[in-house]
Every structure is written in structure tokens, then in C-alpha cells.
Amino acid sequence: MAALENVSRRAVLLGLGAGALVLSLGLPSLAQEPEEPLKFGADAMPHGWRDDPRLFVSIAPDGTVTVTIHRSEMGQGVRTSIAMAVADELEADWSRVRVAQAPGDEPTFGNQDTDGSRSLRHFFGPMRRAGAAARQMLREAAAAEWGVPVDDVVAENHVLSHAASGKQAGYGDMAARAAEGEIPAREALVLKSPDRFRYIGRTDVGLIDNPGIVTGTAIYGMDAKAEGMLFAVVARPPVVGGRAVSHDAEAALKVPGVQRVVMIDPPPQPSAFQPLGGVAVIATNTWAAMRGRDALNIQWEDGPHGAYDSEAFKAELEQAARSTDGVVVRNQGDALAALQQAQRKVEAEYYIPHLAQAPMEPPAALAIIRDGRCEIWACVQAPQVTRVRVAEKLGLPPEAVTVNVTLLGGGFGRKSKPDFAIEAALLSREMDGAPVKVVWTRDDDLHHGFYHTVSVERLEAALDDSGRPVAWLHRTAAPTIGSIFAPDPMQKLPFELGMGLTNMPLDIPNVRAENPKAQAHTRIGWYRSVSNIPHAFAIQSFIAELAHEAGRDHRDYLLDVIGPARKIDPTELGDVWNYGEDPARYPVDTGRLRRVIETATEAAGWGREMPARRGLGLAAHYSFVSYVAVVAEVEVGEDGSVRIPAAHIAIDCGPHVNPDRIRSQMEGAVIMGSGQALMSQITFARGRAQQNNFDTYPVPRMDTAPREIHVHLVGGGDYGQPLGGVGEPGLPPVTPAIINAIFAATGQRIRRLPVGNQLSS
Amino acid sequence: MDITVNGQARSFEGDPEMPLLWYLRDELGLTGAKFGCGAGLCGACVVHIDGVASFSCVTPMTVAEGTQVVTIEGLSPDGTHPVQAAWQQLNVAQCGYCQAGQIMQAAALLAETPAPTDADIDAAMSQNICRCGTYPRIRAAIKRAAGQGA
Numbered sequence A: 001m002a003a004l005e006n007v008s009r010r011a012v013l014l015g016l017g018a019g020a021l022v023l024s025l026g027l028p029s030l031a032q033e034p035e036e037p038l039k040f041g042a043d044a045m046p047h048g049w050r051d052d053p054r055l056f057v058s059i060a061p062d063g064t065v066t067v068t069i070h071r072s073e074m075g076q077g078v079r080t081s082i083a084m085a086v087a088d089e090l091e092a093d094w095s096r097v098r099v100a101q102a103p104g105d106e107p108t109f110g111n112q113d114t115d116g117s118r119s120l121r122h123f124f125g126p127m128r129r130a131g132a133a134a135r136q137m138l139r140e141a142a143a144a145e146w147g148v149p150v151d152d153v154v155a156e157n158h159v160l161s162h163a164a165s166g167k168q169a170g171y172g173d174m175a176a177r178a179a180e181g182e183i184p185a186r187e188a189l190v191l192k193s194p195d196r197f198r199y200i201g202r203t204d205v206g207l208i209d210n211p212g213i214v215t216g217t218a219i220y221g222m223d224a225k226a227e228g229m230l231f232a233v234v235a236r237p238p239v240v241g242g243r244a245v246s247h248d249a250e251a252a253l254k255v256p257g258v259q260r261v262v263m264i265d266p267p268p269q270p271s272a273f274q275p276l277g278g279v280a281v282i283a284t285n286t287w288a289a290m291r292g293r294d295a296l297n298i299q300w301e302d303g304p305h306g307a308y309d310s311e312a313f314k315a316e317l318e319q320a321a322r323s324t325d326g327v328v329v330r331n332q333g334d335a336l337a338a339l340q341q342a343q344r345k346v347e348a349e350y351y352i353p354h355l356a357q358a359p360m361e362p363p364a365a366l367a368i369i370r371d372g373r374c375e376i377w378a379c380v381q382a383p384q385v386t387r388v389r390v391a392e393k394l395g396l397p398p399e400a401v402t403v404n405v406t407l408l409g410g411g412f413g414r415k416s417k418p419d420f421a422i423e424a425a426l427l428s429r430e431m432d433g434a435p436v437k438v439v440w441t442r443d444d445d446l447h448h449g450f451y452h453t454v455s456v457e458r459l460e461a462a463l464d465d466s467g468r469p470v471a472w473l474h475r476t477a478a479p480t481i482g483s484i485f486a487p488d489p490m491q492k493l494p495f496e497l498g499m500g501l502t503n504m505p506l507d508i509p510n511v512r513a514e515n516p517k518a519q520a521h522t523r524i525g526w527y528r529s530v531s532n533i534p535h536a537f538a539i540q541s542f543i544a545e546l547a548h549e550a551g552r553d554h555r556d557y558l559l560d561v562i563g564p565a566r567k568i569d570p571t572e573l574g575d576v577w578n579y580g581e582d583p584a585r586y587p588v589d590t591g592r593l594r595r596v597i598e599t600a601t602e603a604a605g606w607g608r609e610m611p612a613r614r615g616l617g618l619a620a621h622y623s624f625v626s627y628v629a630v631v632a633e634v635e636v637g638e639d640g641s642v643r644i645p646a647a648h649i650a651i652d653c654g655p656h657v658n659p660d661r662i663r664s665q666m667e668g669a670v671i672m673g674s675g676q677a678l679m680s681q682i683t684f685a686r687g688r689a690q691q692n693n694f695d696t697y698p699v700p701r702m703d704t705a706p707r708e709i710h711v712h713l714v715g716g717g718d719y720g721q722p723l724g725g726v727g728e729p730g731l732p733p734v735t736p737a738i739i740n741a742i743f744a745a746t747g748q749r750i751r752r753l754p755v756g757n758q759l760s761s
Numbered sequence B: 001m002d003i004t005v006n007g008q009a010r011s012f013e014g015d016p017e018m019p020l021l022w023y024l025r026d027e028l029g030l031t032g033a034k035f036g037c038g039a040g041l042c043g044a045c046v047v048h049i050d051g052v053a054s055f056s057c058v059t060p061m062t063v064a065e066g067t068q069v070v071t072i073e074g075l076s077p078d079g080t081h082p083v084q085a086a087w088q089q090l091n092v093a094q095c096g097y098c099q100a101g102q103i104m105q106a107a108a109l110l111a112e113t114p115a116p117t118d119a120d121i122d123a124a125m126s127q128n129i130c131r132c133g134t135y136p137r138i139r140a141a142i143k144r145a146a147g148q149g150a
């Protein structure tokens, strides 16, 4: 019966339903492992990593293996990929592997912030070890049961066997005994050699969430349900820092189904991850809540950002980017002197607008408060952060808050902010703890985002007689993500600068980067690949411009400017961040950058004759410790419309865990990047975001998206090498490749995103 | 108001202007049809109304009244409709949120046009947005499902 007790404790711990989870022995011992000195990679993340098999592997008597996934699934395939790593080392039969989602609990599971393209980079090793340890425990159990030496017991494809005696048992048969065994020492674990991998690196392992997705039974935050659930929408101040001064609650309450109208106080600014405040309408269904909200007739007071206007702000950023008083964030040689003396000088300014992540699923969260505890179901990228912030807001200890992570209908950085879960908790409290689901509409999502920043990037270069740059000056003016945490920091943070600016690896003797001031007038947040977007767009466009000025082939010129294959310590360039990774393990490797460029251009037939108004464009970028090059083929119609019949994208992200998901991430990156190039932007007037829905915030569709997308995986055979990121690094080079292709097709250089109708005149 | 959903007779007493989507999701608990825009712009909410792919988010109950509605939950008893099968074989989904709408749109396309051209696929499927960018695989999966004689 001890097993059953453990089962129920475990079931409570994980919020799982039925199922006997025998290998799990309940709560892990907190003293399980001394934390190493926290420094780089997963070690440097809050709560680090765990590899205790009891946390991540459970085996039922019928042999069903359940892998607990502590990272959020938002389309990157992490639930499948982590399960592949565990199941492979466990020697589990994939058809008998299930996954369960861990709640937000970093002290137990290690870091859960699903961002920064880190899940496999940081957890491939720990998850393999968890699988290997569980396999070892099964072998020990069988050895003890059969009275044979453990070395003679083989665990293969869900079967334990002893050749000499002919004894055999299934994993389920030995699970209970294994659960009582010792956890093997980490150092004693023997991991599989890659030639014996069953799943890792294979392309034929289907998505573990496929069945739920294709039958509509997969549960997202928007789909969370509870008995007696109420539905809420919130009218939020249209200008950040604003507040509702009056509203008509009576009118809203007249809508059948509306139960309550509740004021949510606006937070002090800067507001970090707090909800914006406003007026909430709670009803018996979503439609009634939305109709009630329409009836509120709110008068808003706008606060200090009521004049935010994107056109005026663009001029302000341009001014800043032309000024010489920015902070010098990188300096090699004497770029200013070299520019002054230069015979040939090129300069250009690039504008990259605000963007909204616009995940297909708008934010949504369900909260219930009962018996001094709060339970949340939400599509969050950072469940521990959610737990802590909800607890703070409710005045509860974090242990009294359970955050159940649903599937995420896309995240792209938006759902790393738990504001919507906090709203649900506050509204549940208003309703005496009744279950309340907060639903964001698309308008809410586009009007009240944590937007990608807006930038002006100014570049200047001095060219020698051969047309090669001898001096390079880059000024970046953009509001910082830091502005949501501290009052007007005005300066980009090291991690933002380290996204392609301070670690720019071009082989140029005189390089200077400056960061002039820029004030934030709305909430700035992470958006897939973050500051790499403006930096890569500007740098990769500018190199193409220089190649043109020099009269040279763009690919040859780019390879020339990158210089010979070498491994650069990013700290020597001026990047102290390096995506949180050890610069010795993760140097900037120009050889790898060259190789993805060579791969993509060869595959695309670089240099081939193109018909009129067709062109190939190239860009390459290093980000999230991976290397990506893109060649886009575009066709520009006489009316200025742009079609992208084909794109080639080559990535070197180190070893491959789930190659099919690397491919799908690259496909998605090409399509998302085409939207940034051609159509998507958020603009502000009178402090308000001007885009309401997918009519005014267009994103690529089947007929406008790049048609043939060819993904090339470069490198990756050596599992002893460190892993790179996958979810984000595909995106940054896509947009400049398309813009460079437009130049090749038309001779028109686009320096302001998106292209929109700039080609139609 | 009477309506048939996935073969089951239902009756509804609430706001006749309520879009079918919210009736399905909030009243019946059928959350397969998704909310993406609420304005007929993204296709996440597509269901079949009398066999026609329709945006349930902009279909008031007054219009849905008396019709046969099929949602993703009712497309096949066990997820083996040729479109669902092709979607699994090609691992079309990324986050999956748009895919119920994509599958319902594709199933209606193939019911009408069993061997669609690229232009047919563009015309039908451009009503649906996938923010994750799964369009190349959607196209391939439709062709595969068509090959199976859907």
C-alpha cells in the first residue's frame, strides 16, 4: 500500500489525474544534490537544473512510462523532444511513453523559464541522465529480484533480460522494486553512445501532442474549464500609465449574463509584469462579458504617454542616432578617426517598427481561490514567475499557489509575462474565489502588449580602395526592455546589446558601437529573437549596401568581411553576456558562420541568372549560440507586390535532438520573418496602438507566405559538442535576406520596415 | 432555438446574437473550435455548418439555428479522417492552436474539391492564419489527404 500512498502524493504534487506512478517516490529530497557554483548556462539560471529520475520519470505497473515536462510547450516541440531524450536513455518503447506537464515549481524541477532558446541547450544533458538513472534503477531491481549481477542484466526497448538464465521482465514488473532502490550517482551513469540512439536525432518520431491537436481535445489556456466557471474580459487603459476616471457599470450589468463590474487599480509605473488595471466585466459566458464591456462607456485619463506618436518618435530616434553623445558600448581601434579620413564613406539609417507577438491564442488564464490556496491554469512561458507574482498580489506564500501549465497557442515572448494570470487571480478573489477565466480578445492583445521595441539603427563605414570596410560605426537607438522594470533607464541592457551588436564578429580593424538615449512610451517586451531583429536587419542590409558600393558579389563580400574561420572570445569584442553561456565552450565561431552561408547559397544556386524583377538576397546571423544563413528568392510585381517563391535557410545549432522540430522552427521563422519584412507593424497615435486585429496587423497567410522553404541542417553529428538554440535564431536573418532580394530584383533599397506599399510608386 | 451539434440535438435559450463559437465553447464545453480574432479574420474557429466551412465567431445563433454543425470533435469518431491522418503523418502542427480550424477548412475543401490545385488550396486556406508558420506542411498534408481519396 505504500506505493499507493506515494501515488496519491505524487498525483497531488503534479496535478495529475489517475494512473499509478510507482517509480516516483513523492516529494524529492531537497538535499538531493549540492548546487555547483552557479556560473554559466543552466547553472546560472534561477533554480538551475535537476536530473533526479524521481522527478521526471514514472513507470506504471502496466509499463506505461510518463515523462514529466517542466518546460512550456508553445510549438517548439519541447514535450516531444524532452521525452525523446529521456526515453532514449531509458530504453523505453516510444509507443508506451506519455508526458505530463509539471506545474510551476522551480525549487523542485529547476528552471522553467521557457525563453531564450534554452530548453534543450540546458536540459538535454540532465534529461538524458534522468532517463539513464531510471534505467539503471530498473536493472538493479531486476538483478536483485533474480539474484544475478547487475552487469548481466540488459534493459532494452522496455524489456529487462538476463541472458544466462533466460529471465525476462517488463519495465512495469520491476517499477515498484526499482522505486525503492538508490538513485545512482551521477558520475557513475553511463550514457548511450550516439550510434545506439533510438529517438535522439531521428526524424520519424511523431509529435506526442498530435492526437490531441488533430481531434481538438488538446487543452490550451483559452480552453481551461472548471465547474461553475465565470468569464471575464477587461477594459484596460489604452495608454500605458493611464486610468479609468469614470464608467457606466449599470449599463454593463443590464446585459443578460453579466454578474459583476470590477475596477482593477492601475499599477505604479514602471509596472513590470503587473496588469494594466482598468474595468473588468465578469459574466456567465465570454460573449456576455464582451457585450458588457462594450457598454461601459469609460472615460480615460491618459497620463504621461498620451502624446506617443510613432512618426514623431521616429524623428526623435533619428535625431538620437545622429548625435555623438551616446554611450560607447564597444570600441576597437579608432573608427571615428578612420571615418574622418576616409575617401569612401557609406552611411545608412534603418527603421524597425514595434511588433506584436500576436500568438494565435490570445492570453487567457483561469483562477480559483479556495481554502487559502489559489490554483491557476494558464498558457504561461514562466510558471514559477507566475506563481510568485500571483502569490505576491494575493498576499499568499508561493507554496499556496499552484500554476498548471496548459499548452500554449504560441508564445513568442508574450506569454513570459504573467499579467493575465494575475488578472484572473484578482477577479477570482473579487468573486469570493469562484473560478474566473480571463479572456483577452485579439484587440486586447494588439492594444495592450509588451511590444517588440522600435529602433533606428545608423551605420557608417569607411571603405579602402578595394571596397573593404576599414571602419565601422553602429549607433542603435531604441527603448529598452529595462524600461518596464526601472524608471527611464534610456539605455539598452547588456543582453540587448549582446544580441548581434557588441558580439558582431566582422573582421574590421576599427569598430565602434554607440547607444544613444531613447525613452519608452509603452511597454517593451521580449519578442522571438528580441534585439537581434533590428541589429541583424541593419547590419545585414548594410553589408549588402557596401558590397554594392564596392561593386562586388554580396556573398563573396560577406565572407570576406567575416574573414577567415576563427573562434572569437565574445568578451574580447565587448559582449559580456554571450547568451549566458561560457565563452570558452561557446566562442563566436566564424567558421560555422561561413559554412551556413556557403550551404544556403550553394543550395539556392547563388549567382544564377534571374528573370526580370526576380532576385536572390542573402543574410546571415549568429544568435542564441547558433548560426543561420538565409537566401530568399523574391519576385516583385509591377504593382510593387512581393512574392517569395522560395527560401533556403541553413542552421548550425550543434547536435540535433529532434531534427524535424529544428526544421519546423526554421520553416516558421522564415514565414514570421517575411511578415516583419513585408507587412506587420504596430504604430502609436495619441499614445494608443493603432492596430486592432489581423486586418490592420496583417501577418503572412498561405497565399502571401514564402512558398518553398528548404531547410538545411549543418553540422550536428558530434553529441559531445554543446547545443545551440533553435526557437529564435532562425528569425533574425530572414527579414534582411528578403530586403536584400528586393534590392537585387528592383534596385530599390528598403530601409524602413515593413515594405508595405513602398515599392508600388 | 434548436441546433444539431456533432449529430446531437441541442436547444439554446440564451442571447440569440451570441456567436456560435461561444455557444460551442462556453455552453457546450466543446473547446476544439478556437478563438483567434472574433472577426472572421483568422479561421481558428472554423466549423462546418450544413457542410460548409464557416467562421463560428461571426455566426450568430439566429443564423446557426436549425443547422447541422460539425466541430473538430465530430469530424471523425477517432481522429482518422484522412485530413487528420495526413496532419499527423507530416507533423503539421507547431503550437497546434490554429490546426482545428485549418483541418476543418481543409476537410471542407476536399469534400468540395477532391483534387485541389495549389490555387484552390491558396484560395481556401488563406482564410486561416497560422502564426507559427506551418503553411508548407498544411499544403503538403492536403495533397497527401487528397491522394488518399478524401
Ligand code: FES
Residues within 6 Å of the ligand: B034, B035, B036, B037, B038, B039, B040, B041, B042, B043, B044, B045, B046, B055, B056, B057, B058
Ligand atoms: S476567431 Fe473566427 S475567424 Fe478568427
Ligand code: FES
Residues within 6 Å of the ligand: A075, A360, A409, A410, B093, B094, B095, B096, B097, B098, B099, B129, B130, B131, B132, B133, B134
Ligand atoms: S500551429 Fe501555431 S498557430 Fe498554427
